[in-house]
Structure formats: structure tokens, C-alpha cells
Amino acid sequence: MDDEFYAKLKERIMRYFEGVNPTHDFMHTERVLNIALNIAEDENVDMDVLRMAVLLHDIGRKEQDESCGEICHAENGAKIARKILREFGVDEVKINKICHCIETHRTRRDKAPESIEAKILFDADKIDGLGAIGVLRTASFAGHLGAVVHNPEIDVEKTKAYSKDDSAYREFLVTHKNIIDKIMTKKGKEIAQKRDRFMKDFFERANKEAAGEV
Amino acid sequence: MDDEFYAKLKERIMRYFEGVNPTHDFMHTERVLNIALNIAEDENVDMDVLRMAVLLHDIGRKEQDESCGEICHAENGAKIARKILREFGVDEVKINKICHCIETHRTRRDKAPESIEAKILFDADKIDGLGAIGVLRTASFAGHLGAVVHNPEIDVEKTKAYSKDDSAYREFLVTHKNIIDKIMTKKGKEIAQKRDRFMKDFFERANKEAAGEV
Numbered sequence: 001m002d003d004e005f006y007a008k009l010k011e012r013i014m015r016y017f018e019g020v021n022p023t024h025d026f027m028h029t030e031r032v033l034n035i036a037l038n039i040a041e042d043e044n045v046d047m048d049v050l051r052m053a054v055l056l057h058d059i060g061r062k063e064q065d066e067s068c069g070e071i072c073h074a075e076n077g078a079k080i081a082r083k084i085l086r087e088f089g090v091d092e093v094k095i096n097k098i099c100h101c102i103e104t105h106r107t108r109r110d111k112a113p114e115s116i117e118a119k120i121l122f123d124a125d126k127i128d129g130l131g132a133i134g135v136l137r138t139a140s141f142a143g144h145l146g147a148v149v150h151n152p153e154i155d156v157e158k159t160k161a162y163s164k165d166d167s168a169y170r171e172f173l174v175t176h177k178n179i180i181d182k183i184m185t186k187k188g189k190e191i192a193q194k195r196d197r198f199m200k201d202f203f204e205r206a207n208k209e210a211a212g213e214v
Numbered sequence: 215m216d217d218e219f220y221a222k223l224k225e226r227i228m229r230y231f232e233g234v235n236p237t238h239d240f241m242h243t244e245r246v247l248n249i250a251l252n253i254a255e256d257e258n259v260d261m262d263v264l265r266m267a268v269l270l271h272d273i274g275r276k277e278q279d280e281s282c283g284e285i286c287h288a289e290n291g292a293k294i295a296r297k298i299l300r301e302f303g304v305d306e307v308k309i310n311k312i313c314h315c316i317e318t319h320r321t322r323r324d325k326a327p328e329s330i331e332a333k334i335l336f337d338a339d340k341i342d343g344l345g346a347i348g349v350l351r352t353a354s355f356a357g358h359l360g361a362v363v364h365n366p367e368i369d370v371e372k373t374k375a376y377s378k379d380d381s382a383y384r385e386f387l388v389t390h391k392n393i394i395d396k397i398m399t400k401k402g403k404e405i406a407q408k409r410d411r412f413m414k415d416f417f418e419r420a421n422k423e424a425a426g427e428v
Contacts, residue, residue, distance in 0.1 A: 022356075022357070022362050022363050023363055025362065025363070027362060027363065027364070027365070027424075028363070031423075031424060031426070034425065034426025035426055037426070131420075131423050131428075132416055132417075132420035133423045135349060135353070135416075136349075136353045136364050136420060139349070139350045139354050139357065139382070140353050140356055140361075140382070141357055142354055142357060143236070143354035143359075144357040145357075146236060147354075148236050148241060149236050149237055149241065149347070150347060150350050164236075167350075168350055168353070168354070194428060195423070195428075198419065202349075202416070205345070205412065206346035206347055209346050209347045209409070210241075210245060210347060211248070212248030212252055214345075214405075
């Protein structure tokens with residue numbers, strides 16, 4: 001596929017990002033693409049499958065958010081993607097490969113990523129939840145919920161997601177602290193390790209600042 | 215003033231923090247108090263004036279937010295503080311000193327802090343806008359506005375505060391990047407320098423991550 005194809009595909013899908021929470025806007029997709037291309041350098045990859053899978057991986061998210069999680073954005077996204085890719089004349093074998101990537105990119109997944117392209121999308125998506133960008137995303141979502149800025153003594157068990165207690169730090173403890181163990185590719189692990197360390201150091205520092213220690 | 219006095223004062227003022235944005239909730243006031251007490255160790259300070267000034271410095275904020283900035287929270291806060299402190303039987307000389315601190319703690323101020331207690335409140339309040347806590351506060355407020363998570367190429371001149379462009383990074387560039395130059399006390403400068411460096415490094419890293427460089 002050439003640049004014109006991707007420009008048209010991007011134009012076609014932008015509507016699915018209108019009104020989504022900024023933590024999953026098209027800038028997230030663009031960052032995931034950067035990371036995925038970086039990981040792909042070390043792997044034997046069908047670049048068109050990977051590129052299309054990344055571009056389309058979050059197009060089902062608006063329905064998930066609007067249904068308060070009832071609809072799974074990965075499954076829903078794969079369905080929408082299939083329809084769009086057929087419109088664009090992509091062959092069915094490639095479409096199946098792309099849809100496998102999209103269906104399996106969620107952390108809470110029944111289906112595991114099997115192809116290398118699916119593993120790269122999974123890793124790149126998780127990596128964008130780590131590091132400085134990960135901090136900004138978790139804090140942004142906390143702000144969206146009206147949650148506290150920082151509570152070093154948060155008890156994860158006694159507090160709830162999507163509540164005023166659901167600070168960036170809580171989200172880090174619940175979702176991002178151990179995500180490194182799930183990263184599947186070699187290059188993905190290298191990138192994730194640095195971002196994981198940065199994020200852990202960040203919250204250690206935030207705890208010290210909150211206590212007036214630094 | 216003894217512990218009982220402060221416990222009662224805290225109880226009396228908590229209502230002013232109900233429904234305020236989490237970036238200026240009572241946890242912010244508690245963090246500012248920690249920082250202020252730290253700075254005060256190196257200065258000759260009326261600790262009661264300082265402690266009351268810190269506790270009361272943001273009690274006028276709800277009206278500022280509700281009036282979209284028409285009402286100044288520093289001026290308004292000083293008026294409310296005067297009323298409360300009279301209720302609590304604090305003498306007028308002390309009240310005047312406390313109100314001077316509250317009136318002059320804003321960055322965009324007509325009146326400059328003159329007393330050491332006012333300088334310490336000013337510094338401590340600004341320091342809580344720096345460092346890891348500063349990052350979390352700016353990102354939380356961006357999330358509250360529904361602003362983008364991170365745009366390294368943001369043009370501050372062409373974008374507006376309180377808009378979808380008003381990311382944590384924009385807020386950093388506009389409000390926090392040069393605040394270190396306004397810090398007045400010696401110990402305040404020491405603490406601020408570390409938090410200033412941390413915040414600058416953080417956004418440099420976020421820019422690199424956004425470009426897929428790290």
C-alpha cells in the first residue's frame with residue numbers, strides 16, 4: 001500500500017476519534033504507530049498488516065466508552081475495521097490478519113495475540129501507557145473523572161475505578177505497574193523497561209514530594 | 215495556638231473546599247503547609263501567622279472558579295479569612311498579618327508579599343506547582359478541560375488557556391517554566407530548583423517519547 005492509500009484510510013477513520021477521551025485520541029494511535037515501527041525493525045513483519053492494524057486498533061472505542069464498558073472496543077473495532085478494509089479493496093487474507101491484531105490487543109483479553117504483528121500492536125499499545133506519556137495519560141483521565149491529584153496512601157482494594165479516588169497513582173498501581181511482564185517482543189521489552197522504570201521513579205518522587213521530603 | 219484550635223479551624227474551613235477542582239483541594243493546602251514548614255525552619259517566623267495563612271489561602275477559590283476568574287481568590291479569600299479569624303477570637307494585628315499573606319500569594323499579583331510569612335506562603339504555593347506533583351496537577355487540570363494529553367509542538371501564542379489545546383505541557387510552558395525566578399526565600403529556592411529541574415526533565419522526556427525516540 002502506498003502513501004495515498006494511507007492518507008485516504010486516515011481520512012476515512014478520523015470520524016471514529018471525534019469526541020473520544022483524549023487518552024485514546026488519534027495522537028495515541030500515532031504514538032503507538034511510532035513505537036510499533038520501532039519494534040518492527042527487529043522482526044520479520046508484514047508492514048501493511050501492522051500499519052493498518054495500528055491505525056484501526058482503537059476505532060471501536062467510542063462505543064465502549066458510551067456503553068460504560070459493555071461493548072468491547074477490540075471486538076467492536078475489528079468489526080468496523082473489516083467493513084472499512086473491504087471498502088478499500090484489501091484482500092480477505094490480509095483483513096483476517098489485521099482483525100486478529102485488533103481483536104487481541106486488549107490487556108484483559110480472552111484471545112491472545114498469536115502473529116508477530118498482533119504481538120507488536122499489543123506491546124506498542126501497552127508501552128504508550130508507560131513512561132512520561134503514561135503519567136500524563138493517567139493523570140489526564142483522573143482529571144476527567146474529577147479524581148484527587150495524588151494520594152500516596154490510596155488503598156487499591158477499598159477504592160473503585162472511575163471514582164473520585166481513581167487518581168493517576170491508583171491507575172498506575174492497578175494497570176501499569178506490572179504490565180511489563182506481559183510485553184512479548186524483544187525490542188518491546190527493551191523500550192518498556194526504560195518507560196516502566198521512569199514511571200515507577202516518577203510516582204516514588206511524587207510520594208516523597210507529597211510528604212514534603214524533597 | 216494549640217492543636218485543638220487548629221483542629222477546629224480545619225473543621226470550620228472544610229466547607230470551602232467542597233466541589234473545588236482537585237488541583238486546589240485541601241490536599242494541595244496540606245502539601246503547601248508541609249513545604250512552608252520546611253522553608254520556615256531557616257527563617258524567623260511567626261508560626262501561627264504562617265500556619266493560619268496557609269490553611270486559609272485558598273478558601274476563596276470556589277468563587278473565583280464559579281465567576282470564571284472575575285472574582286480574585288486571593289482578595290476574596292482574605293475577606294472570608296478575616297471573618298472566620300474574628301469568630302475564632304484571633305487579635306486584629308495577627309489577622310492583618312495573615313490577610314496580607316493571603317492577599318499577596320497569587321502569581322498575577324498587584325500587591326507583593328512583604329512579610330517573611332507572606333513570602334513563605336507565596337513560595338510554598340508555587341513549589342507545589344512544580345515537580346512530580348506539578349506534573350500531576352497540570353495533567354489533571356488538562357483532563358478536566360478535555361484537553362490533549364501531549365502536543366510537543368504546541369504554539370503557546372496561537373492557543374488559548376481553558377481550551378482543548380490547554381495540555382499539561384502548555385500550562386507548564388505558560389505558568390511553571392519560569393516561576394523559579396519569582397521564588398523569594400533561600401530555602402524555597404533550594405526546593406524549587408530541584409522540582410523545577412525535575413519538571414523540565416519530565417517534559418523533555420515526554421517530547422522524546424512522543425517522537426518515538428525513547
